Amino acid sequence: MTPPALLIEDLTVRTASDRTLVDAVSLTVAPGERVGLIGESGSGKSLTALSVLGLLDENLTASGRVDVGGEHDLLRRPERRLARLRGSAVSMVFQEPMTALDPLVRVGRQVAEVVGLHGRGRASRAVARRRAASLLTEVGLPGAERAYPHQLSGGQRQRVMIAMALANDPGLLVADEPTTALDVTVQAQVLDLMGRLVARRGTGLLFITHDLAVVAQVCERVVVMKDGRVVEQGPVADVFADPRHAYTRTLLAASTLPPRRPSLVEPVPVVEPTALVEPVETPGPPPAIRLAAVTKRYHRSGGVVVDALRGISLDVAPGERFGIVGESGSGKTTTLRLLAGLDTPTSGRIEVAGVTLADITPPDGPTSVPERRPWSPFARRRGTFVAGSRDVARVRADLQLVFQDPMGSLDPRMTVARIVAEPLLNPANRRDLPQGATRRGREALVREVLAAVGLPDDAAQRYPHEFSGGQRQRVSIARALVCRPKVLVADEPVSALDVSVRAQVLDLLARLADERGLTLVLVSHDLAVVRHLCDRVAVMRAGQIVEQGPTEQVWAHPSHEYTRTLQDATPVLPGRV
């Protein structure tokens, strides 16, 4: 009988201070079998994977038994022996394609090096090079040998990683969140490629991810981990159809976001403007946000021109929840920068909360009404208006941002009270909040907003690192809301969070928007997130809006091919839509 590709028995990982991070985990991967290992952050799934390859950090100790193919008891082997197995009997693909390759070495050489390290009978340089070339062709990158990693996109780098991992036909491939950092359409391609190559070679696959839908798509069997223990395992179809453990049920429930219930108050209809056409004046309140034929062109050195936005137009009515969906390079971030007054457009008109931020006639296009204020220090040419710093400050008081990374966007050396109170220190942000001028007044405002985002009373005096990711995102939301903005812009607010807290944060955003009459702009790569929260959606691609309309209509009857591609690429749990 052939030995399993991977056998883990009673794997336990402890820290130097004897804290148990992985607790008696047992699992097997049969030859050629694909097993998904799922769990949220802190569940121990990555540590389990690293233990298999003997790549644990030095101050962690693993005990138990790990067999890979015919090689027994890897945990007891010295580094030198393990190194010989890594890359030949078992190999690994990591999450971060941007940093996982040596930036100073051409990718062809990096692939050839893996071949050379384990070459049967010491493969000669030329043989290794030829093998690297054919491997790169196999992963869909023919002729990429001489490229440096920085010249490749994230998806391409991940293909190189796969080529390196499969170079010596290992019996087991461990993939740790290999597509989490990639766009959905790229993720679909990479998953497909990995699936094909693994099947062709009969390689066993241990696929680690937080995304249940990806597991459903890639794997035959699934192992669910929580707090260092395996809580449930079995065939994917059984576990997902009939989960026995409560935690698995929670995960499954949180993974499927229900579509937004139609709001009770119908948003004021706004006439959809089209590119390069002057928006028709409509009766009723002015839009909270209006972009008309906005373009943004960046000039890089060497004469390289990047058109980040190619004429986008959209209106967001007051109180509306508007979603912007797109992949990297679609212009989402540029749009947000323009809305927050952090940058000026190359041409087009931008209005936020009744303030005109910019109105710039395209150099060679039709003219809009020039509205030039003589005191603006930024006025550049006729037909050009760019708001002065006072107007920009007004917009920033009315439009606040919540960022993606709850770790990076909070100053670790400030207490939550100080972080949340900080916007009030700028007089422009407290025009309507005179009490924000005094220390006591600020404390009261902070207390109120912390309660509103559902943080405990003692949160104010604590530091960001004492909170979980979801709680930190609540702090970010509190900071954005403390000066009572009219518009809240959330840039991928849940993409760094575990699924079980994702729904909570989204629901918090929805509740706050309703209670405070906020206009909400949600930027996300994930159609399901937007569908859960937003009334209307704009789908962006390569600096253009390819489609916009009511969310349910776009979801059910996408008119643009790209929207359908996005939908198809998004992995879905079986039996749930």
Place this chain on the structure above:
Amino acid sequence: MRTRVAWLAGQLVLTLAVASVAVFWVLRVLPGDSAVVALGVNATPEALDQWRAAHGTDRPLIVQYLDWMGGLLHADFGTSFVTGRDLTALILDRVQVTLIIVGLGMLLALLVAIPLGTLAAVHHRSAWGTVIGGASQVGVAVPNFLVGVLLVSFVAVRARWLPAGGWVPPILDPAEFWRHAILPAVALGTVQAAIITRYVRSAVIEVMREDFLRTARASGHTRTTALVHHGLRNAGVPVVTVVGVQLAGMLVGAIVVERVFVVPGLGSLLVDAVNQRDLQAVQSIVMTLVVLVVAINFVVDLLYTVLDPRLRTGREVRA
């Protein structure tokens, strides 16, 4: 690649032009008339005028500057106001000595610092790393001249292994040259070794946390071979920066060591020229130092380009 080299070269020329103007003006603005220093306070006004006419210091400053620059472009530093000697030969002679000592000192420092710093990084959690870290900390605090004085008193005076001072050019007698060059180089290099060890250590620790080092290990490298094949070159970029800055500092810092070992370097020449208010000599020596420092920075920038392909396109590559 080519555009980047051209860009760097352009920067270099501009820097030199600005520096030459600065050096020239600053020296003219300083109080102290070269003629008075040369002839003494009791000199008659006629004698002073005659001296000024002879040395050209009565001409408008712009003419003096252009005259000086014109000479520099032909590698002609002019003649000393005080001794009347040809500065070109003198400066070139002294530059060689300083460059040799500084070069040897830096070479020694690197030979010590790179292995030691790497070792300290690899073992930074154990006793060995702490020992190296502590030793380099002490080394950083020791001034150059103290090392020099200690070397003279122990190696030269007590043990009589090497001469305490003086200089023999390498062409005259290679063996004697080495006997005279070793101690100044060691004195200069010791402190540098300590400083660079610290930078190598932190650069290597930084690089050991990089994802690609984990990738290298996952594909069959041991900790050590991964570090050698993928770590050190990546750690090289920050270290090259420090070596460049330190080299520039050493050129000037060599003055102290040159004094201790009675070595006829550029530093002692500069100190003498300043004492004698020999403007022509001072500005030429300072300009020489500027050229050397700028040249070092140029080489450092080129090295970045060689080390890091991301810089070769001449623009920042965004992920």
